[in-house]
Amino acid sequence: MPGLHKSEFTNPVVNWIDTRLPVFTMLTKEYAVFPTPRNFNYFWNFGALAMINLMIMIATGIFLAMNYTPNTLMAFDSVERIMRDVNYGWLLRYVHANGASMFFVVVYIHMFRSLYYGSYKAPRELLWMLGVVILLLMMATAFMGYVLPWGQMSYWGATVITNLFSAIPLVGDSIVTFLWGGFSVDNATLNRFFSLHYLLPFVITGVVFLHIVALHITGSNNPLGIDPKGPQDTLPFHPYYTIKDSVGIGVYLIVFAVLVFFAPNFLGHVDNYVPANPLVTPADVVPEWYFLPFYAILRSVPSKLGGVTLMFGAIAVLFVLPWLDTSPIRSARFRPIYRQLIFVLVAAIIVLGMVGGHPPQGIWVVLGRIATAYYFLHFLVILPLLGKLERPLPLPESISSPVIRKGGGPLPYGAAAAPMEKN
Amino acid sequence: MRLASLAVLGALALCTAAPAFAEDEIKLPEQIWSFDGAFGTYNRASAQRGFQVYKEVCSACHSIKEGYYRNLTGIGLSEEQIKAIAASVTIPTLNDDGQPAERPGLPSDHFRSPFPNERAARAANNGALPPDQSVIEKAREGGADYIHALLTGYAEPPADMKMAAGMNYNKYFPGHQIAMAQPIHDGQVTYSDGTTATVEQMALDVTTFLSFIANPEMEQRKQMGVKIVIFLALLTGVTYVVKRRVWSDVH
Numbered sequence: 001m002p003g004l005h006k007s008e009f010t011n012p013v014v015n016w017i018d019t020r021l022p023v024f025t026m027l028t029k030e031y032a033v034f035p036t037p038r039n040f041n042y043f044w045n046f047g048a049l050a051m052i053n054l055m056i057m058i059a060t061g062i063f064l065a066m067n068y069t070p071n072t073l074m075a076f077d078s079v080e081r082i083m084r085d086v087n088y089g090w091l092l093r094y095v096h097a098n099g100a101s102m103f104f105v106v107v108y109i110h111m112f113r114s115l116y117y118g119s120y121k122a123p124r125e126l127l128w129m130l131g132v133v134i135l136l137l138m139m140a141t142a143f144m145g146y147v148l149p150w151g152q153m154s155y156w157g158a159t160v161i162t163n164l165f166s167a168i169p170l171v172g173d174s175i176v177t178f179l180w181g182g183f184s185v186d187n188a189t190l191n192r193f194f195s196l197h198y199l200l201p202f203v204i205t206g207v208v209f210l211h212i213v214a215l216h217i218t219g220s221n222n223p224l225g226i227d228p229k230g231p232q233d234t235l236p237f238h239p240y241y242t243i244k245d246s247v248g249i250g251v252y253l254i255v256f257a258v259l260v261f262f263a264p265n266f267l268g269h270v271d272n273y274v275p276a277n278p279l280v281t282p283a284d285v286v287p288e289w290y291f292l293p294f295y296a297i298l299r300s301v302p303s304k305l306g307g308v309t310l311m312f313g314a315i316a317v318l319f320v321l322p323w324l325d326t327s328p329i330r331s332a333r334f335r336p337i338y339r340q341l342i343f344v345l346v347a348a349i350i351v352l353g354m355v356g357g358h359p360p361q362g363i364w365v366v367l368g369r370i371a372t373a374y375y376f377l378h379f380l381v382i383l384p385l386l387g388k389l390e391r392p393l394p395l396p397e398s399i400s401s402p403v404i405r406k407g408g409g410p411l412p413y414g415a416a417a418a419p420m421e422k423n
Numbered sequence: 424m425r426l427a428s429l430a431v432l433g434a435l436a437l438c439t440a441a442p443a444f445a446e447d448e449i450k451l452p453e454q455i456w457s458f459d460g461a462f463g464t465y466n467r468a469s470a471q472r473g474f475q476v477y478k479e480v481c482s483a484c485h486s487i488k489e490g491y492y493r494n495l496t497g498i499g500l501s502e503e504q505i506k507a508i509a510a511s512v513t514i515p516t517l518n519d520d521g522q523p524a525e526r527p528g529l530p531s532d533h534f535r536s537p538f539p540n541e542r543a544a545r546a547a548n549n550g551a552l553p554p555d556q557s558v559i560e561k562a563r564e565g566g567a568d569y570i571h572a573l574l575t576g577y578a579e580p581p582a583d584m585k586m587a588a589g590m591n592y593n594k595y596f597p598g599h600q601i602a603m604a605q606p607i608h609d610g611q612v613t614y615s616d617g618t619t620a621t622v623e624q625m626a627l628d629v630t631t632f633l634s635f636i637a638n639p640e641m642e643q644r645k646q647m648g649v650k651i652v653i654f655l656a657l658l659t660g661v662t663y664v665v666k667r668r669v670w671s672d673v674h
Contacts, residue, residue, distance in 0.1 A: 038673065080489040080557065083640070090640040091647075235673065243666045250659030257655060261648020262461055265561055273562035274554075283597075 030216055035234035036241055037222035039399050043117070044220070044241075045248030046110035052249060053103045054208065058201050060096040064089075068148065070194035072187045075150035076275040094264040095256075100142050101267045102256050104290035107135060116342055118330030119221040125322035127214040132318045134207050139291070141200040144193040146288060151272030156285045158185045158193070164298070167305040184278065225330025226395055233399035284359050292356030293349050297375065299360045300368035310372065317379045324379055326387030334393040338386055341378065348374040449595055451568045454627070458567075458634055461649060464642050465635045467499035472614050473632025474498060476625050478508075479612050481556065484548060484603075486536035489557035490636045493530040497639050498632065505530045515539075549589050551602035560630075560637035567634045569595065574626035577605040 007018035007025060018024040067086050069078035082089035111131070114120055120128035143161060147154045162179050166172040181188030219228070228234050235241070259266065267289060271282045287295050294311050301307040317324070332339040348371040355368035457466035474495065477487075492509040496502070509528035512535045518524035528535060537553075538544035545552050554562075563569045572595040580592035580599070590600040607625045614620055635641075 077489065084489065084491075084494070090644065094644075239669050240673065243662070243669045246662045247659065247666050250655060250662050254652060254655045254659065257648060257651050261644055261651065264644075270562050270564050273558045 030237075031242075032236060032238040034216065034237040035219070035228070035231070036237045037220055037228050037399055038233060038235045038240075039222050039224060040220070040241065040244070041223050042244075042248060043109070043113040043223075045245055045252075046106050046113060047215075048245040049106045049248060049252050050103065050110055051208065052252070053099060053106055054201070054204065057096065057099050057103060058205070060092045060099065061198070061201065063092050064096055065194075065198060068194075070148070070191050072150060072190055072276070075148065075190060079149045091260070094260045097268065098256065098259045098264060100145065101288070101290065102252070102259070103138065104142070106252070107138065108290070111135070112346070114221075115345075116332045117221055117223055118225050118325070118327075118332070120322050121325065121328075121330050122322065123218050124214075124221065127211060127218060128322060129319055130207055130211040130214060132315065134204055134211060135318075136315060137200055137204045137207065141197060141204065142288065142290070144197040144200075146272075147190065147193045148197065149272060150190065150276045152274045152276055152280070152282050153269045153272040153285070155185060155276035155278065156282055157287055158189065160285050161287070162189075164304075164308045164311075167308045169305070221330060222399060223331060224333065224396060224399055226399065229398045286357055289353065289357075292354075293352035294356070296352040296356035296368045297372045299356070300365070300372040310376075314375060317376065321379065321383075325383045326385075327383075327390065327392070328387075329392045329395070334395055335386075335390055336393060337390045341382060341386070344374070345378045348378070449597070451565045451572045451595060453568055454571055454630075456567055456634070457631065458638075458641060461645055463645060465498060466631055468616060469628045469631040470498035470635050471500065471632075472616070472618060472625075473628035473630065473635075474500075475614065476607065476612055476629040477556075477632055480607055480625075481629065482534075482537060484537055484544070484553040485556045486538070486553075487534040487556045487636055488536055489555075490534045490639075491530070492528065492532055492534065494636065494639050497642075498635055502530070549602065553603070556633055556636070558637045560634045567630050570630045570633055571626050573601075574607060574629070575622055 004019050005022040005025065007015045007022065009015045009018050009024055014024055064082065067078065067082045067089060069075060079093065082093050084090075086092070114128065114131070143157070147158045162176055162185065165175045165179060168175060177183060179189070180186070181192055222228075269286065269288075286292070294314055297314050298307040298311040301310055327335060327338070329335050332342055351367055351371040352375065355364050355371065358364045360368065457464060457469065477485075492505050495505050495508065500508070506529075509530050509532060512528045513525040514528045514532055514535060516524055516526045538547065541552060560566050560570065565572070573593060576594040576596070578592055578594055580586050584592070584599070586592060587600055590602060591604050592599055593601045607622050607629075609621050612620050612625065618624060638644075
């Protein structure tokens, strides 16, 4: 019959289904025989880890939602009830709370991988941009999730962050009232945050699907940053990368388990075990650790609108990163200067993270401003110039023979870049 | 790589040097707790003495709203003992005519709060609100060490310090002025097991109890954690061996 898929599966049931809906063929093509560069290092585990983490978050979140009460008078007590009375409720909640931190650890390393090996460059710009969309959605989801226990940091974090929108000229205050559903962070706010906190993970799942589709169109980047030239450069995804990802998942789960079982509140803030009180402001309102660098950027500018613009700019700049970086060489291994500057950027972000955790006084203000300046300098000035000024090292011939041609000396710049333009 | 390593080293150095130029931080004396570490458990005798201190001293002002009498099985009390403890308090209820009444407590009841509401609590305490103790161990920087330090940290204020009316000097309270007067004194309770009730002893005991009531799941959590981490380590080891074998024809 026309339109039916010619399935190669011999099992009659599988064949019957596959003929009408070729999911088995699709899975085989995308996850079993899918040609994958043979030279991945363990940095390439983190995409799979993020996927696992998303599933853990959704699974634990669904069960938490069965027991949580989104009401300002009952939210805090309902969380304590989950901790004490729901069977393994403490496990669900600690996995979910620490899972958020693990998610950001995994995704930040995933992003570092992308920056270091130039995975955002042509033809993977859209893949990278979808990733930035996922990061934004994750941030919104994590922020709203943190509000739900209705502790002091929940309440005041929600107040501070939603108030950022009041910096928008003319309509700012109206937007804030609209976000709150009233004239302060209150029950209406908690209810809508709960609703959106449940919705957004499924939006994330949708964008993750697009992210993976885009990945399977372009194929994966690899530590050398050069394209596979043929079957000798690739391996089937299964069993080579299924087993390699499994090793990573094991290590990831050990770290995760140590946090959950032995230090479940290590990454949290003590004030969030104090019920929300609109009349008492905590000594220092700090967000969760994964927002600290952005929080530091926000506070490093004396003007509210300026700070908010820079904070959102810090993410916006990532969207256009593929066009800011003018170097055609992907992997930092062959970019001697970039290879060092990427660590300066990491150091600046670490400094920003520390600055974000301290009251903006004295030395912290100065450090915050220097690090903020460097962050934007890196993306807006250094990357565009470096691509033109830096002399890259010679690229290897291919992935399977990563030996640099002897005798010929360093390849001319244009020749080194040429293999990458193939796609 | 020189610039790179310098940058990362610099950031790490900042991390360690940061406390040097932080505000004068209060150092809490660190204690060794029975519930520390991956194999920690609550010292049952200490937690039971701590419950006695809570019941006879703290509970005059401080509630433990999230806890139930039945939770006390976790510190080794028998069901009979818990029934008797619960029955010794009266719980507000409604009688068959719908009128306010009282009934003896049951193990399934929450710990009875000393005050019916916040306003009553403030009225009885010179305007200050005694915080609920359900999760106090998790709600204060320093946790158990902080509670112990606070209870033993009362002293005469330094000569140059102006105390606000009705406030008490405490070495470890942020700002050093606390509304709560020194709550425990030597010999304030009589321990049935013959332990001498010094301030230090009572502080240790009640801290153990409050840590338990904040984390009643801790023993189960840690025991589960040990098993799970051992299992995951073995699984990861086996997975790594399999990975090596699968990849042996590639390398």
